[in-house]
Amino acid sequence: MFPDRILSGMRPTGKLHLGHYHGVLKNWVRLQRDYPCLFMVADLHALTTSYDDVSVIERSVWDMLVDWLAAGVDPEQAIIFIQSQVPEHAELHLLLSMVTPLSWLERVPTYKDQIEKLSHKDLGTYGFLGYPVLMTSDILLYRGNLVPVGEDQVPHVEITREIARRFNHLFGKEPNYQELAEAAIKKMPGKTGKQYAQLRTRYQQEGDAEALLAARALLAEVQNLSAADRERLFGYLEGGGKMILPESKPLLTEASRMPGLDGAKMSKSYGNTISLREDSESVTKKIRQMPTDPARVRRTDPGNPEKCPVWKLHEVYSDQPTRDWVVQGCTSAGIGCIECKQPVIEGVLAEQKPMFERAQRYLEDPALLRRIVDNGCERARALAADTMRDVRQAMGLNYK
Incomplete structure (x- = not known):
């Protein structure tokens, strides 16, 4: 194992x-x-x-x-x-x-x-x-x-x-694999070897998945087996050979x-990304230029957050009170799109701040x-x- x-x-x-x-x-x-x-x-x-x-x-x-x-x-x-x-x-x-x-x-x-x-x-x-x-x-x-x-x-x-x-x-498959596996069973203490053999039979003859799990757990707990014997018995349990590589x-x-600036998946191929260590001016500019609900042509037009890419970023970066404020303000035209974007800008910059700090030592050295x-x-x-x-x-x- x-x-x-x-x-x-x-x-x-x-x-x-x-x-x-x-x-x-x-x-x-x-x-x-x-x-x-x-x-x-x-x-x-x-x-x-x-x-x-x-x-x-x-x-x-x-x-x-x-x-x-x-x-x-x-x-x-x-x-x-x-x-x-x-x-x-x-x-x-x-x-x-x-x-x-x-x-x-x-x-x-x-x-x-x-x-x-x-x-x-x-x-x-x-x-x-x-x-x-x-x-x-x-x-x-x-x-x-x-x-x-x-x-x-x-x-x-x-x-x-x-x-x-x-x-x-x-x-x-070692040349004497079965003999080695059976010898390993005899090395198991007390009734443990007999229990392993019974569970192996139940799994191989009846396809009992619970017996397989129980036998694996039993092998994991046995203390006096060498690594080679343990691997042999895991393989022998399932009818294969010694487990050299794990499944x-x-x-x-x-x-x-994380959505992109256009609401689609963030991807370089879509040109809608914000880098982990992008400078604050660029981040602010990108978010302020994000498209919003097309129904909000004028500041006084009510909107629908579900149709706005900015809302998807609020779902990542804003707490519940802020999201409630966005829904109320957008649907009633109580806030403008620039106001709506500001908490997202602040959330992204706050997330990036420790990244800049951690990166600095590697950039300097x-x-x-x-x-x-x-x-x-x-x-x-x-x-x-x-x-x-x-x-x-x-x-x-x-x-x-």
Whole structure:
């Protein structure tokens, strides 16, 4: 049984906006307090679609890292690293690609969608087709068994589970696997081994899901088993081999409520963003120029907040009394649109203030940022080395 561990990452796209903060970074800040977390700059993933223009990747990497730290990602609590600087990612990607059926990649929901959306690019490459294998390698390299995703992304986690399951089935079968598993059962104290065997039989013969959960809990509590025996018994329980790579589970996260300046989803491609560290004059100007309810042609015309993009920002930044004031003032024409926008301006600037303060030390001392990343890469490689040792041995590539 592998300990709870989370791997999450972002492609380097330059400075981040408030949509990134509300959609991802706030969640990372919460997760780092509760789980061992690794946060990765996915620069290899950036090459799957931007291989023809790599000039902006490095600058984007450092800008994005400053934004992470500004948002509250803490290098004392989480490992922060750059994907390409941990070569084990590429090695595991290669090895997993040897056993991943082509048909699995072609049926990934986003594959054809992305080809259509990015039709101006030549995406007929293995790198683009195989990005789910790289994603799987990122997660499994650290035996990350929890993947933070929104509900709409849950299907994407399934291919990671399928690849891990296939790998364990192919390479988790030691020559004397059954004998080793049965010997491990005998090492369990008292009646525990007998109870494990009964639960295993109930699960395998009757499909009793509760028996499976009970057996897993029992194994987790047994103290005198080695790590190898414990892994064998987890695999033996479900009828497979030794669990070398975990079958990751989705960790559902709250969907972002951050709209853009036009009311649509905040996105650079829509040109409706506010950056995490955008100066106050620019923020004020952007919000004051936001479109409002088209029915309010004149100051004296009543409006409907539900038809106004500014109202969506009030739902993020304003407390209930302020929202009540907006509804009353808008529907009665008691306040003008400029007045209505002021609390949103103040809310955004208040949210950004600590971000500027956190970022300043890294802007003044870029070497500090690089030391954090170097340390993170070193720590990530140490974890990756353990996984790759087991993977190479399982695949017959350990010639020592």
